[in-house]
Amino acid sequence: MPVTAAAADAGTTTAYGPDAAALRRQDPRIADVLDGEARRQGDGLQLIAAENFVSPAVLAALGSPLANKYAEGYPGARYHGGCEFVDAAERIAIERATALFGADHANVQAHSGSSAVLAAYAALLRPGDTVLAMGLQYGGHLTHGSPVNFSGRWFDFIPYGVDAESGLIDYEQVRVLAHEHRPKAIVCGSISYPRHIDYAEFREIADEVGACLIADAAHPIGLVAGGAAPNPVPYADVVCATTHKVLRGPRGGMILCGAELAERVDRAVFPFTQGGAQMHTIAAKAVAFGEAATEEFRGYAQRVVANARALANALAAEGFAVTTGGTDTHLITADPAPLGVDGRAAKARLAAAGIVLDTCALPYGDGRGIRLGTAAATTQGMGVREMPGIAALFTAALRARPDKAAAVRAEVRELAERFPPYRG
The missing domain is CATH 3.90.1150.10 (Aspartate Aminotransferase, domain 1)
Known part of the structure; x- marks a missing residue:
């Protein structure tokens, strides 16, 4: 049974929550938009690879009073008062994320997958550094060196590709390029590569040239949580991911890393690249991590x-x-x-x-x-x-x-x- 089948038990009156009647009275134009989107989602086949349907519990957290709270900083070290409950929510999200993926540390404040990648670069690189990543024409993301993105403007990206016949990553080409260009970091991950990535092979190549390994696991991280895909955490210095897609959480990002990089990663998120955390989203991430730790999710x-x-x-x-x-x-x-x-x-x-x-x-x-x-x-x-x-x-x-x-x-x-x- 899909997790969203619990909507009726959760007291949801429409697809966007029990306060729909109040929204319609206050702002019927926006209520019409939400009603229209709910109909669109249920009226066809939603096959976008980066989308999913969150549970009513995740929706409830997103629409919670935590949306009112300003919480710059981290649990126990905020710049604003009254953060005892949002601190608890973030600590729960961190505990669940680290347990789910076997990581020493998790930063759950990243607003998106791109924000997570930006923070990873900020933690490990300096402008002008050389980075080896999958070429955009082979499935690399905008943050993997696109000239219209910060990554392509701030860093020197060297692209690797896939074999012309099989369409699989050419690991020997990756090794040759790594030895030729001696990158500061190697990025493994793609928005359109349908096969498992050999993280151990990427780790070996990175070690041969003294590079950091960044895994952009935005797409497979939900499968990792459910035991249906290899886990990059034991191999990568930093793992960037989204919390939506297969993970079935709210739209947002997260970063996983070892204890030795925890402070650098946290400071790269706040205060370097972001301001106040979206605490309602972080609570929703915590809910999703809890759901992903169940046997039901593994079967899913x-x-x-x-x-x-x-x-x-x-x-x-x-x-x-x-x-x-x-x-x-x-x-x-x-x-x-x-x-x-x-x-x-x-x-x-x-x-x-x-x-x-x-x-x-x-x-x-x-x-x-x-x-x-x-x-x-x-x-x-x-x-x-x-x-x-x-x-x-x-x-x-x-x-x-x-x-x-x-x-x-x-x-x-x-x-x-x-x-x-x-x-x-």
Whole structure:
């Protein structure tokens, strides 16, 4: 049973909480927006790899009185008074995060994954340092050296890629580049790499050249929590992550590290890159960490991967060119070109049918592919038996004549209504 099925028991009157009536009286325009978004989320297939449905308990923490509290600093050392309860919330979040991932230290104040990466760089690097990271065209994140991002402006990034045939990380190329450029840090992580990363191999390469190892585990960290993906904590100097995606918490970031880097990481978050902590979000992170420590979540993480593998196989059977031949994670990337359409056109046609996903760069070639994930659909209760039907809906949406598009949309809506993200 998906965790969100507890919504009715939690006393939730709508998808956004028990105070919806008060919001509608006070601000009907915003209430309409929230109602519309709730309908949109339940009316189609939400397959964006970076999204999920949080539990009613996480929503309750996000809408709690902790949103009122200013709490610059850390537990026991705040710049404002009246922090005894927010201190307790943050300590619980830290305790749960360190236990969940086996880390010495956790900073749970980062506002986002990008904020976490910025703080990691601030803790370990200086402007102008050389950094080795996955190239953007192969799945690297904006914070891995994009010229429009702070990372590309402040540091000298050297990109590594993937093998042209297999689509897998070319670890020998990483080693050669590391020895050639002697980077201060190596970043391992991607926004569209569907296979497990060999953190031990990255650690070995980093040690050979005296580099720090930063793991950007924004996508797989929820699978790590559920025992469905390798844990980067024993290998990386610093692990950056988000608390949403598969982890099924609020939108935000966190940083995990050893005790020797704890003070540097904390000071890099506050006061160097951020001000007051968002205490309602930190409380919601604590709730999510608690949920992720359960056997139910471990089963959920396994189902996410099983669904992704089943969907990847079904898409391949429908004619999509699935990169790396499949997936180890929640994430699938594929080229729809064999169906006569590029990634951007595919995204638009699928969106018109109520199937929401992203495009992504293809490692080799000029076009774009599609990127999707199974975390949200799995939270809703969909399983491997639904995946072939979803793949068939993909094909129907891409090939439907204009007069048939409404029929495909109706099929998508019928499937989504069988698995509501919030019941009650």
